Amino acid sequence: MLPGYNRPMRIFGRHRWVDLIFGLVVLALTACSSQMDEASASSTATIVLVPYQTATMADLLSPGDSVGLPLPTSTPYLYTVIPGDTFFTIAARLEISLDALLAANPNVDARLLTPGTELLIPTSGDLPAEILPTPTPLPAELNPVVCYATAANELWCFLLVVNDGDRAMENLSGLVQLISADGEVIANVAAVAPLNVLPVGQAMPLVAFLKDPPAEWLSVRGQLLGAYALAQGDENYLDAELRETDINISETGLTAQVMGEIDITSGGQASLIWVLAVAYDANGEVAGIRRWESENESAFYLTVYSLGPRIAEVQLLIEARP
Numbered sequence: 001m002l003p004g005y006n007r008p009m010r011i012f013g014r015h016r017w018v019d020l021i022f023g024l025v026v027l028a029l030t031a032c033s034s035q036m037d038e039a040s041a042s043s044t045a046t047i048v049l050v051p052y053q054t055a056t057m058a059d060l061l062s063p064g065d066s067v068g069l070p071l072p073t074s075t076p077y078l079y080t081v082i083p084g085d086t087f088f089t090i091a092a093r094l095e096i097s098l099d100a101l102l103a104a105n106p107n108v109d110a111r112l113l114t115p116g117t118e119l120l121i122p123t124s125g126d127l128p129a130e131i132l133p134t135p136t137p138l139p140a141e142l143n144p145v146v147c148y149a150t151a152a153n154e155l156w157c158f159l160l161v162v163n164d165g166d167r168a169m170e171n172l173s174g175l176v177q178l179i180s181a182d183g184e185v186i187a188n189v190a191a192v193a194p195l196n197v198l199p200v201g202q203a204m205p206l207v208a209f210l211k212d213p214p215a216e217w218l219s220v221r222g223q224l225l226g227a228y229a230l231a232q233g234d235e236n237y238l239d240a241e242l243r244e245t246d247i248n249i250s251e252t253g254l255t256a257q258v259m260g261e262i263d264i265t266s267g268g269q270a271s272l273i274w275v276l277a278v279a280y281d282a283n284g285e286v287a288g289i290r291r292w293e294s295e296n297e298s299a300f301y302l303t304v305y306s307l308g309p310r311i312a313e314v315q316l317l318i319e320a321r322p
Contacts, residue, residue, distance in 0.1 A: 239266035253310030
């Protein structure tokens with residue numbers, strides 16, 4: 001793990017990477033909006049909410065990081081998805097905003113919302129129900145958070161998670177905190193995983209975005225809130241490999257072109273394939289990311305952009321679903 005230290009804010013011009021990363025959020029919103037005509041499908045379904053307990057931490061902090069999380073202003077509850085549910089219909093029936101529901105469940109793919117999926121529902125209601133057992137996240141190695149600011153004063157931060165264990169991890173989520181000069185936490189920002197699964201021996205950055213960061217922040221720190229073992233033989237994912245990859249970093253070091261082919265080694269046909277390109281600088285810090293998506297194409301091509309420093313290396317991750 002890289003030595004822990006606070007990095008200065010870096011200022012740079014807008015690149016097309018902003019549209020790409022922002023597109024991850026827009027993708028979920030678009031998928032939900034396209035299903036608005038399904039609102040009547042489950043309008044009379046019984047709503048079951050279960051009080052949720054925050055997962056117990058297990059050696060998840062970077063050395064020197066002691067993160068005190070503020071208590072939420074409302075009690076989150078668990079909702080179990082039933083047939084016909086969509087993010088939109090759930091938000092409408094529970095009388096909460098779609099944005100709030102999506103923000104509370106950053107690792108749930110809105111297009112693959114299957115019955116039995118548990119969603120966090122932010123609500124102040126006092127609903128008696130059975131409390132679920134508290135899951136314990138897997139331990140993971142964290143690198144110091146690195147942040148970049150745009151000319152429009154938007155802030156993008158990356159919390160790099162390394163899976164140095166012996167089991168693949170899924171449903172990663174994190175928190176990035178901005179700290180003032182006197183050591184107070186002045187902003188908490190959710191850090192979202194661009195993929196659902198982190199294989200053994202691989203690294204993936206969690207992405208945090210803040211449109212209007214407080215001007216008085218001086219340093220930053222991160223925490224992993226969730227990381228759970230992927231069950232053996234999980235049928236939600238297909239085994240896939242990258243082959244014939246070609247990575248060409250430009251002379252300026254500000255862009256890298258990536259191409260290759262995808263091989264589904266477990267057989268069958270994938271309904272969704274993601275390829276994540278993570279650009280690193282010479283110090284091993286994340287310089288930018290970009291995700292490619294396809295339903296059934298075997299060849300991919302993308303360009304990843306640096307957020308400031310020169311790109312020294314690009315690593316690729318893949319995820320495929322049946």
